[in-house]
Amino acid sequence: MKAAIIDQYGPASELHVAEVPKPEPDTHEVLIRVHATCVNPFETHQRSGDMKAMMSGDFPKILGADVAGVVEAVGLMITDFQPGDRVMASLGMSGGAYAEYAVAKETSLVKLPDAISFEQAAAMPxxxxxxxxxxxxxxxxxxxxxxxxxxxxxxxxxxxxxxxxxxxxxxxxxxxxxxxxxxxxxxxxxxxxxxxxxxxxxxxxxxxxxxxxxxxxxxxxxxxxxxxxxxxxxxxxxxxxxxxxxxxxxxxxxxxILFSFTQTDMNWMLKHAAEGRLKAVIEHTYRLDELPQAHAASEAGHVKGKLVVVVE
Ligand SMILES: NC(=O)c1ccc[n+]([C@@H]2O[C@H](COP(=O)([O-])OP(=O)(O)OC[C@H]3O[C@@H](n4cnc5c(N)ncnc54)[C@H](OP(=O)(O)O)[C@@H]3O)[C@@H](O)[C@H]2O)c1
The missing domain is CATH 3.40.50.720 (NAD(P)-binding Rossmann-like Domain)
Known part of the structure; x- marks a missing residue:
């Protein structure tokens, strides 16, 4: 699969698209075909090395926390999700969202209402x-x-x-x-x-x-x-x-505050989003190969709403 990876810490230009192995879901995980992700400021700090004390030393790394997409496959113990479900997930600090496929723990994802687009969902968690x-x-x-x-x-x-x-x-x-x-x-x-x-x-x-x-x-x-x-x-x-x-x-x-994903909070916000009371303002959408520009825009500090990345 294609993913935007970094081979070392550094500036936004370190992000580049490469072919990497498709991840496999463990027993309590779900494999998601990623349709959209977004940039959060902490990912720019992860990329630059500012947060390396809190990260594993392995490279290449795939950053990215928020995911919206479709379930491709499920682990042995998964009963609440099945292939074809539209979902939203957060992968937390361990990342993996800047890619065509990502795995999420079953407790870190929720189903999407039909009214919510992948772009809107990816901006949210x-x-x-x-x-x-x-x-x-x-x-x-x-x-x-x-x-x-x-x-x-x-x-x-x-x-x-x-x-x-x-x-x-x-x-x-x-x-x-x-x-x-x-x-x-x-x-x-x-x-x-x-x-x-x-x-x-x-x-x-x-x-x-x-x-x-x-x-x-x-x-x-x-x-x-x-x-x-x-x-x-x-x-x-x-x-x-x-x-x-x-x-x-x-x-x-x-x-x-230290954010932690809960299905209750996400479902509550998705309900309000589906009923028109909560929306993401999306300043710009990027492709996977435009992640260097997306990170540079985030680092400039003047984003209005969210920067979303659409994965084709
Ligand atoms: N603790 C946690 O769990 C957690 C979770 C998520 C995010 N965060 C942190 O929360 C912070 C905000 O995240 P974010 O995603 O909202 O960032 P963001 O989207 O990059 O914020 C950019 C916005 O900040 C505004 N801004 C900059 N300086 C300002 C000032 N002095 N007064 C008022 N507005 C100002 C900018 O407006 P102008 O262009 O007009 O200046 C711009 O619209 C980040 O530091 C992030 O790391 C923490």
Whole structure:
């Protein structure tokens, strides 16, 4: 099969298409014919070597977490999926999605409703799942709460705006000037252009500040949290861990999210997507051989919505 591989860590140009062995599903795995995948920022860090301490030393590597496609074959113990099923999966940090075929654990995939395209599905697992789990599980967002989402135009942020509205919150979204119309269209009640306004200096307070793009800090956001407000960041750093520990017994909390795939969350989001309340804004679609361009675009840091890769 064809896959976009790297033979060593390095710049985006290290990604190239090569012929590699087709993977085989183990007893609790499913082989998927990949129709679409997407780029998540952590994959660019994996490619560059920034995350090599957390990766195996084997090369070539096939990166890519999110997959949408059709089940080609199933392992011995699989009863819930069969060849021909349209599915969405997340392969996590171990990757394998930038390829014509990928294997996923049975617990890491769900069936797709007919109304959802492969491109829409491929954009969703990591970005939308992170947004949902950050606000619901870490921010404890409730109906009628006020939430501020920083980085509202990005992969995580643009899902967060829509999910916060589904959860019944009042949403203030922070993005650059080019994305104001897009973020309003996604349902934000108020949009702040961060080129003009420093949201941390405003008088308005929020029950949850979700720093989807991890460009602010708990310290900067503390004045705009309500007395019992929570700051959630997508960056699991040493500083973030310290803030979390320091606020364990305080009224205002600081915490961070580490996404983990659950079938319940994915099925819930797919239901809302099928009913028209949740969508991926897809800035650009690439082919497998255009992954160097897709990684370079992600690294430039100005993606609006998601970058999707269609595998033919
Ligand atoms: N912990 C986890 O489990 C987890 C999971 C997924 C993602 N993440 C992390 O979450 C972060 C966001 O991911 P993503 O996929 O959303 O990234 P992304 O799509 O690459 O984010 C790009 C967006 O960020 C905006 N942006 C950049 N600087 C900004 C600023 N100072 N204020 C407001 N917006 C700004 C850009 O808008 P402009 O062009 O207007 O600047 C652009 O629209 C990444 O660091 C990623 O690694 C963590």
């Amino acid at each position: 990591v970005a939308a799942g992170t947004a949902l789990q950050a606000m619901r599980d870490k921010g404890h967002l409730r109906p009628r709460d006020r939430v501020l989402i920083n980085g509202a135009a990005g992969g995580v942020g643009h899902y967060a705006v829509q999910l916060a509205k589904i959860m019944g919150a009042t949403v203030t979204a922070v993005c650059g000037p080019d994305a104001v119309a897009m973020v309003k269209e996604l349902g934000a009640d108020r949009v702040i252009n961060y080129h003009e306004i420093d949201f941390t200096k405003e008088a308005e307070t929020y029950d949850v500040v979700f720093d989807a793009v991890a460009k602010s800090s708990f310290e900067a956001c503390q004045p705009i949290l309500t007395k019992t407000g929570t700051y959630v960041t997508t960056r699991p750093s040493a500083e973030g861990m310290l803030d979390k520990v320091k606020t364990l017994f305080a009224d205002q909390k600081a915490t961070f």
